[in-house]
Amino acid sequence: STPTITPTPTATPTPTKIPTPTATPTPPLGAICVLAYHDRDGDGARGPDEELLAGAVFTVSDERGVVASHTSDGVHEPYCFEGLSPGNYIVAERNPPGYDSTTPDQWAVALVGGARVDVTFGDRAQPTPTLTPTLTPAPTPTPTPEPLLPKIGEALYRASGIIVLAFLAAVVIGFNLLRRS
Structure with a gap:
């Protein structure tokens, strides 16, 4: 018998669609803004006559440690720590010299993307010690004995x-x- 040639089908490559990578949106960054004020009446709420304080040291920390710090100048506040990723932060204040806190010195802040959180710290001037004069008794004159x-x-x-x-x-x-x- 004579061989016969039978055609075999060959696979023809067909183009397949490769998914286009989509960019994962970066969450918007947030800010925590801080200020310290002279809480003259000690009520823990800033009144219109209570001015900003210089010398307060603010720190912003996350679970890894301190992210940033700032010392207030009493003029350019509130000061904003900007460009913070969404997450949990601790905002702390070290009082200016000569002041005691009227509000907590630490706040926990849950920052969401694109948000600005304002944190205010009240501080009251420490009382100046009043000097109370102590009376020193005047010496009683002792007569000098005369020879007998x-x-x-x-x-x-x-x-x-x-x-x-x-x-x-x-x-x-x-x-x-x-x-x-």
Whole structure:
């Protein structure tokens, strides 16, 4: 028998669609803004007459540690820590010298993308110690003792006339008594 050629089908490549990578949206960044004010009335809420304070040190930390810090100048506040990723932060304040807190010194902040969170810290001036004068008793003058001999001599001199008269009277009386006997 004679061989016959049978055609075999060959695979023809067909183009397949490769998915186009889509960019994962980056969540918008947020900000935490801080300020310290002079809480004159100590109520923990900033009033219209309570000015900004210089010298407060702010830190923003996340679970890895301190992210940023800033020292207030009392003029350019609130100060904003910008470009923060969404997440949980601790915002802390170290009081300016000579001030005590009227609000908590630490706040937990859950920052969502694109948000701005304002944190205010109230501080009140420490009382100035009032000096109370202590009275020191005035020393009582102590008389200086005078020598005794000059006083005796002066007393005898003043009484010398009487002493002489008494002596003469005693001599006269004694003489008369002796004569009678």
